[in-house]
Amino acid sequence: MVKCPRCGYDNLPSTTYCEKCSYIIKNPPVRQKKSGWNMGTAKKVALIIGIIAIALVLFSVIYNYSRPSNEESLNVIEADSNVQQSSSxxxxxxxxxxxxxxxxxxxxxxxxxxxxxxxxxxxxxxxxxxxxxxxxxxxxxxxxxxxxxxxxxxxxxxxxxxxxxxxxxxxxx
CATH class of the missing domain: 2.60.40 (Immunoglobulin-like)
Structure with a gap:
């Protein structure tokens, strides 16, 4: 049995609050939130920097492959009725x-x-x-x-x- 420090009532050992006066007998257990993102700040920052780096690499690859070549960029298109001619x-x-x-x-x-x-x-x-x-x-x-x-x-x-x-x-x- 656990005695209440305020009123002296005998409580069961598993009791957190006194059954008579509701005084805290022992510290209640702290419940931790369970989350998939339970990692430190440094790891979060590193993850964000990694995502940004991957995005920049993908952007540069897409940009370089979608650009016209030097010869294509010099093309001049003329329409002659229904026929189109180009010249670099x-x-x-x-x-x-x-x-x-x-x-x-x-x-x-x-x-x-x-x-x-x-x-x-x-x-x-x-x-x-x-x-x-x-x-x-x-x-x-x-x-x-x-x-x-x-x-x-x-x-x-x-x-x-x-x-x-x-x-x-x-x-x-």
């Missing part, structure tokens, strides 16, 4: 001349050197937003007329002619 290099240089010639053309960062004879069409490595520079020189010293056309997606956007030995111009869209 929309500019071409057409040199109309009966003799030998030399050309230096393209954007300022990448100029292409070409030599040829007669009329030729040259694909330029320029994007649609580049400023295109053109320099063409006759190699045979002829006084024959030389015409140079700059085409963008097949259409003439700039043209110049001369009977002199050199022809220079630039084009910005």
């Amino acid at each position: 290099r929309p500019y071409q240089l057409k040199i109309i001349y009966g003799g030998d010639w030399y050309s230096n053309s393209g954007n300022a960062n990448y100029l292409q050197n070409n030599t040829g004879h007669g009329t030729q069409l040259i694909k330029l490595d320029c994007a649609s937003w580049d400023t295109v520079s053109v320099f063409v020189e006759k190699s045979d010293g002829s006084s024959e007329k030389m015409t140079v056309q700059l085409l963008r997606n097949g259409e003439v956007v700039a043209e110049n002619s001369t009977t002199n030995s050199q022809l220079t111009f630039s084009y910005s869209s």
